[in-house]
Amino acid sequence: MKYEIVGDNLPVLKVKLANGESIITEGGGMSWMTPNLKMETTSRGGVGKALGRFFSGEKMFQNRYTCVDGVEGEIAIASSFPGSILAFDIEDGDIIAQKSAFLACEEGVDLSVQFQKKLSTGFFGGEGFIMQRLSGHGKAFIEIDGHCEIINLNPGEKIVISTGNLAAMDGTCDMEIKSVEGFKNMFLGGEGVFNTVVTGPGKVYLQGMPISGIADVIMANTTIKND
Template sequence: MQMAVVDLRPGQTVYCEAGKFLFKTANVTVETRLSGHSNGGARQSPSGPGGLLRQAMGTAMPVGRRVLAGESPALQYFTAQGDEGTVGFAGVLPGEMRALELDGTHAWFAERDAFVAAESTVDFGIAFQGGRTGTSGGEGFVLERFTGHGTVIIAGAGNFIDLDPADFGGRIDVDTGCVVAFEEGIRYGVQRVGGLNRQGLMNAVPGGEGLSLATLEGRGRVILQSLNLESLANALRKAQGGDEQGPAGGVFSPPAG
């Protein structure tokens, strides 16, 4: 299990999702904000008729998108006061962490559980993969989008694997549960593996992942995790004596005896 120890200059701010904070020095203040924008708490209150309503709507939109995505509506902001400070963060599962450096020229997309923390100069948003891509993609339905300048820290389960689809003919097919993050410019989609026939079911049943794979096309950096969270959950359930139903709701489960 890796952790990130962040040194803050006086006045410098980083933010994280709830549950990713570990420790801080006493001179680092913490503030919880209901905002999906990195600088949400530093904005000037709009003046003039309707200003308060516009401000409320501006806050409600990113908060609402986070709630729809199944995430906590609040972010925690840490600022060093008077002197240098230190803050520690970690992911929620044993695995690797990675610092992504944004230079303002392109965005990074990450699956919704990967985000750990970011500098306040990084903008945070939610990108929905709608239509057939979203409904068939499972974990890939909701992606978090990071833009601006600064560092973003992500975490994943197991080990990280860095690939560029351009090195493999321009496309790679990935288990939807193994996608951690990818650069803007990579085209993300979901394809069905086989059909609702005998061979299609044989492809789907052993892995318990359904009939879909994520497709990543183009040129750019892709980060995958070696541990599929669905497989981990199934292994833990079996180890704890849970049910051993198959992916088809028990049709392929062993008979009771």
């Protein structure tokens, strides 16, 4: 499999498949493809796996595109929101990503639910109680909102992240939610009541503009105009 990510802040993943190779996509993810790709809708593991994907923000069923007819084929998968598409070699370690981040993967990659161990992390963190874990082997692709900043944390090193700006992290990282110190800082500082704290070792992938931030801006401007 060969791939290319094009389109700057409106990215498209273009994948070339040799005869017999397959790629798994989210339902409705295909933008265009050559006619020698055969599509099969699958639960990939039965009802239990399908329900797990549903709770992690994805569709219950996925599509498998397989190249046939003995010649190379191509499929293009567009991001659903302005931002970035990230590629991972899952052999290097599991990836924990925000809900609805999954875009596509090779057959050997498994998508499952990642529950946050601490209730406070789930209920107060913008990343939510349920995230996605990508494991297994092969290439995997996720989409994130806005510009991507990658920070490599040493063992025990921490980064404080505004709620909602954590897009993904290595499975070796640990995440917790901490309240902002001081009553005035909490309610007058404009940064919210809680921050996400990630501890290394591992890489952390931050998104410049989470879709929730865009929604807040649109809602605020709509309210002003209506008034």
